[in-house]
Amino acid sequence: MSFKFNISEILTGFELSERERSNLARLFDYTNFLYDDETNLTKTFNLVKGAREKLMERISEMFESDLFEDESIEAEEEFMEEKGQ
Amino acid sequence: MIQSIRVKNFRKHEDLTLDFDEKFNLIHGRNNAGKSTLFYGIEYCLFGNVQGFKKIAQLAKFKKNAVGVQLIFHGKDGNTYKLQRMHKLKGKSKSAQGFYTLKKITDVGEVYLLSSDHGNREEDLSLKINQILGISKRFFETGVHFYQGSVSDILSGDKKLDIVFGIKSAIALADVFKDKALEFEREIKNIPVFESNLTQSKSEKEEYRKKLSSQEKQQATINEDIKTKENELKTFETFKSSSETLSDVVLQFENKKRALDDIKLKEEVIAKEKEDTINKFGMKSSIEKSLALDKKSLDEVKKKLEISEKQIEAIQQQIRKLEKDKVETETLLGQKKKLSEELDAIVKDVGGKEDLEKKLTAQKKDSKDISKKLATLEKKNEELQKFFRDIEREKGDIEGILTRREQSKGKPICEYCGAPIDPAKIKDEIKQFKAKLTKIDEDINSNEKKSADIKSELLQLREDEKAIENSINKITANIEKIENLSNALETSYGEELDTKLDGLKDSIIKEESKLESEKKNLTIFRQKEQEQLKKMNEFQSQIEKIDEIEVKVSKIQDELEDIQTQFSEGKDNLLETIKRAKTQISENLKVIKKKGNEESFTTYFEKLIVRMGDITENFSLKEIQSIKDDLKELVVKKLTEISTSLSHLTEQKDQILTEIEETKDHVKRLDRQIANTEKEIQILHKKETIAERYRSYQNVFKDAQSIIRENASSILEEKILEMHKNLSTTDEFDKVFIDSNDYSLSVTPKGLDMNESYPAALYEGGGHRLMLGLSYKFSLGKVIGDAPFLLIDEPTEFMDVENRVNLLSNLPTIAEGTQILLITHQDVDKIQCDKRIGI
Numbered sequence: 001m002s003f004k005f006n007i008s009e010i011l012t013g014f015e016l017s018e019r020e021r022s023n024l025a026r027l028f029d030y031t032n033f034l035y036d037d038e039t040n041l042t043k044t045f046n047l048v049k050g051a052r053e054k055l056m057e058r059i060s061e062m063f064e065s066d067l068f069e070d071e072s073i074e075a076e077e078e079f080m081e082e083k084g085q
Numbered sequence: 086m087i088q089s090i091r092v093k094n095f096r097k098h099e100d101l102t103l104d105f106d107e108k109f110n111l112i113h114g115r116n117n118a119g120k121s122t123l124f125y126g127i128e129y130c131l132f133g134n135v136q137g138f139k140k141i142a143q144l145a146k147f148k149k150n151a152v153g154v155q156l157i158f159h160g161k162d163g164n165t166y167k168l169q170r171m172h173k174l175k176g177k178s179k180s181a182q183g184f185y186t187l188k189k190i191t192d193v194g195e196v197y198l199l200s201s202d203h204g205n206r207e208e209d210l211s212l213k214i215n216q217i218l219g220i221s222k223r224f225f226e227t228g229v230h231f232y233q234g235s236v237s238d239i240l241s242g243d244k245k246l247d248i249v250f251g252i253k254s255a256i257a258l259a260d261v262f263k264d265k266a267l268e269f270e271r272e273i274k275n276i277p278v279f280e281s282n283l284t285q286s287k288s289e290k291e292e293y294r295k296k297l298s299s300q301e302k303q304q305a306t307i308n309e310d311i312k313t314k315e316n317e318l319k320t321f322e323t324f325k326s327s328s329e330t331l332s333d334v335v336l337q338f339e340n341k342k343r344a345l346d347d348i349k350l351k352e353e354v355i356a357k358e359k360e361d362t363i364n365k366f367g368m369k370s371s372i373e374k375s376l377a378l379d380k381k382s383l384d385e386v387k388k389k390l391e392i393s394e395k396q397i398e399a400i401q402q403q404i405r406k407l408e409k410d411k412v413e414t415e416t417l418l419g420q421k422k423k424l425s426e427e428l429d430a431i432v433k434d435v436g437g438k439e440d441l442e443k444k445l446t447a448q449k450k451d452s453k454d455i456s457k458k459l460a461t462l463e464k465k466n467e468e469l470q471k472f473f474r475d476i477e478r479e480k481g482d483i484e485g486i487l488t489r490r491e492q493s494k495g496k497p498i499c500e501y502c503g504a505p506i507d508p509a510k511i512k513d514e515i516k517q518f519k520a521k522l523t524k525i526d527e528d529i530n531s532n533e534k535k536s537a538d539i540k541s542e543l544l545q546l547r548e549d550e551k552a553i554e555n556s557i558n559k560i561t562a563n564i565e566k567i568e569n570l571s572n573a574l575e576t577s578y579g580e581e582l583d584t585k586l587d588g589l590k591d592s593i594i595k596e597e598s599k600l601e602s603e604k605k606n607l608t609i610f611r612q613k614e615q616e617q618l619k620k621m622n623e624f625q626s627q628i629e630k631i632d633e634i635e636v637k638v639s640k641i642q643d644e645l646e647d648i649q650t651q652f653s654e655g656k657d658n659l660l661e662t663i664k665r666a667k668t669q670i671s672e673n674l675k676v677i678k679k680k681g682n683e684e685s686f687t688t689y690f691e692k693l694i695v696r697m698g699d700i701t702e703n704f705s706l707k708e709i710q711s712i713k714d715d716l717k718e719l720v721v722k723k724l725t726e727i728s729t730s731l732s733h734l735t736e737q738k739d740q741i742l743t744e745i746e747e748t749k750d751h752v753k754r755l756d757r758q759i760a761n762t763e764k765e766i767q768i769l770h771k772k773e774t775i776a777e778r779y780r781s782y783q784n785v786f787k788d789a790q791s792i793i794r795e796n797a798s799s800i801l802e803e804k805i806l807e808m809h810k811n812l813s814t815t816d817e818f819d820k821v822f823i824d825s826n827d828y829s830l831s832v833t834p835k836g837l838d839m840n841e842s843y844p845a846a847l848y849e850g851g852g853h854r855l856m857l858g859l860s861y862k863f864s865l866g867k868v869i870g871d872a873p874f875l876l877i878d879e880p881t882e883f884m885d886v887e888n889r890v891n892l893l894s895n896l897p898t899i900a901e902g903t904q905i906l907l908i909t910h911q912d913v914d915k916i917q918c919d920k921r922i923g924i
């Protein structure tokens with residue numbers, strides 16, 4: 001029997017880059033961690049709002065960081081320009 | 086694999102350390118010895134809590150304020166790790182504050198990996214434990230830690246297995262990715278709106294750019310005009326300078342002309358004054374002659390004055406001498422009077438010299454008499470004293486003889502020869518001696534009275550002698566004093582003193598009379614001198630006045646000469662200045678003409694230049710003043726015009742500058758707007774990409790959960806059947822079946838139709854159910870995560886001895902090399918194991 005409940009192995013079956021696989025595996029581990037804590041669960045074993053938000057934040061950190069990478073520099077430039085005026 | 090555990094203040098155990106074998110460890114002990122506690126300790130150390138214990142305080146030993154467990158274990162990576170966890174319990178509520186530290190043990194020492202003291206969270210440790218050991222909390226509860234209740238329960242299924250398998254996590258992730266994708270998809274619908282805004286902003290910006298270009302051209306034209314006007318202004322400033330210089334020179338010339346007129350007027354006034362003075366006092370030479378004569382007269386008066394002053398001085402000197410003599414004589418007379426009065430007082434007090442001498446003679450006689458008396462009495466006194474001494478000696482002799490006689494009354498003998506003496510004779514002698522003694526005492530008494538009288542008289546005489554002596558000394562002193570005073574009066578102060586004083590007084594009166602007469606003469610001479618001096622002063626003052634006027638005349642003539650020279654120079658300077666101004670204006674006028682100024686203006690200046698040329702031929706101050714005023718008026722008028730133009734142009738320049746700034750602001754604002762919009766569009770495009778990716782991830786996890794769910798049941802079924810065959814002594818079942826909805830187990834015993842099955846939870850026989858449960862549990866441990874160790878707590882309580890011993894002895898084979906920690910208190914000796922640990 002070769003199958004194990006290992007998410008990294010399962011993810012190899014999908015068309016993903018190495019980095020994506022690693023990130024999704026980590027995300028899966030993190031979600032498991034959230035599920036391990038009873039306080040994160042509803043009576044029907046779903047994530048409570050707070051835990052779900054934590055998960056969304058983690059996703060944003062992992063996949064959306066390049067959305068705003070130049071924003072802080074631009075904001076600073078804009079501020080300096082206004083100050084100069 | 087767990088290498089060792091140390092529990093401290095943990096339930097029953099105060100401080101216990103146990104080392105484990107890497108294979109099969111059997112932990113045995115009586116009931117309530119704390120065997121299960123060791124498994125709680127492992128769970129506590131790995132996850133920070135224990136299932137079934139709501140509070141950490143429940144894990145602590147009674148009355149202890151801290152609880153802690155240390156685990157040393159080998160990870161899947163082959164490394165050894167040390168995990169330490171403790172909780173401090175505070176206050177009555179025993180609220181717990183937890184700490185943990187995870188270190189890697191290497192050859193060179195321990196290396197910190199995670200620590201709550203360094204800000205690491207529980208989540209970090211949990212993920213790390215999962216990474217090192219491959220177990221999560223859920224997996225631990227389901228597939229690692231077995232106890233009898235949990236073994237039987239699993240047969241009815243456990244919905245939490247969805248969590249253990251990660252199905253719930255995959256579903257949640259698919260769901261969250263879907264939500265995130267939807268959120269971004271909503272946002273990217275706005276891309277066309279942003280793109281339309283961008284086009285509009287760019288077009289608006291282009292319009293402002295065109296406007297700016299036009300404004301900048303306008304600004305350049307205005308700047309050119311300003312430059313032209315400024316040059317013109319400079320030219321007319323030079324005209325102004327020429328005009329001002331001309332004005333200054335004209336003013337200077339006018340001042341000089343005025344000064345010349347003034348000095349001429351002054352000269353006339355002084356000439357008149359000189360004429361009047363000569364008419365009044367005459368010529369200076371005649372006044373000087375009169376002055377010489379008066380000076381001669383004054384010298385004579387001065388001589389007389391001098392003689393008179395000398396005469397007065399001599400008289401005054403004589404008077405001073407006489408006065409001095411007079412004072413001396415008067416002093417001597419005073420002294421004489423004082424001595425006479427003193428002498429009279431002495432004579433009145435003690436008598437005259439003759440009386441005193443008589444008294445002295447009498448006193449001296451008395452003194453002699455007393456001396457004689459004293460000599461006589463002293464002689465008498467000496468005789469009496471001698472008598473007393475003699476009679477006292479005789480009395481002593483008689484008293485001695487009497488004593489001896491009375492002592493020798495019995496046998497009287499002669500004291501000189503020692504011959505016996507007749508007692509009767511002795512008696513008579515004693516009688517005689519006593520009578521003699523009585524007589525002596527009587528004589529002494531009578532003479533002592535005499536002696537006292539003589540002594541008293543002697544004392545009196547001596548006092549008298551002393552008093553007479555004092556009196557004699559006093560009288561002698563008074564006589565001497567009188568003699569001295571008389572001698573002084575006779576020798577120092579003769580009778581002629583009064584006569585001399587009278588003579589002196591007369592001389593003084595005479596001299597004073599002479600002085601008075603001389604002083605009158607002196608006063609007359611002084612009056613004369615004053616009169617002469619006054620006269621001379623008048624002459625002198627007249628001469629000075631004449632001299633003063635002559636000086637004035639001379640000075641004014643010098644001044645006149647100077648001013649005439651200056652006037653002449655001023656005229657030359659004025660003509661030269663006009664000439665220069667003419668040249669300068671002529672040259673600049675050419676430039677102005679070139680720049681196309683109005684005709685009338687230049688014509689006017691040309692006329693002015695002609696007038697300037699004429700004036701050098703025919704000098705006229707009036708004409709010069711007129712030229713100067715005309716030039717000034719013309720220049721001021723032109724300068725005002727240019728300044729007004731310049732001011733107007735500057736205003737235009739400021740206005741266009743403000744307009745340019747405003748336009749630039751608009752451009753900048755639009756640039757920012759365009760940049761922002763472009764950025765927004767860029768972000769939205771990125772979001773579009775991310776949304777697509779999220780959709781694919783959603784599908785990944787959706788598929789993943791299907792794969793897990795589909796595979797979980799079939800793999801578990803296969804594994805359970807295999808495991809049961811290994812555990813049981815009999816081959817009971819053809820097939821086992823897992824319901825993928827609730828994970829409940831059904832079995833198909835051998836000989837039964839393959840399509841029929843029974844729920845395992847209802848299968849007959851506790852031992853059978855336990856065996857199935859253990860198979861299920863072991864299978865989970867193998868399938869889910871390949872458990873690094875198994876914690877098995879009394880799994881076989883209701884089994885018969887044979888099956889129990891068989892099952893437990895087979896555990897290492899079933900576990901396929903996984904470390905086993907087995908707790909039991911039954912048939913310990915019969916079970917084969919690698920290490921027995923007694924608690």
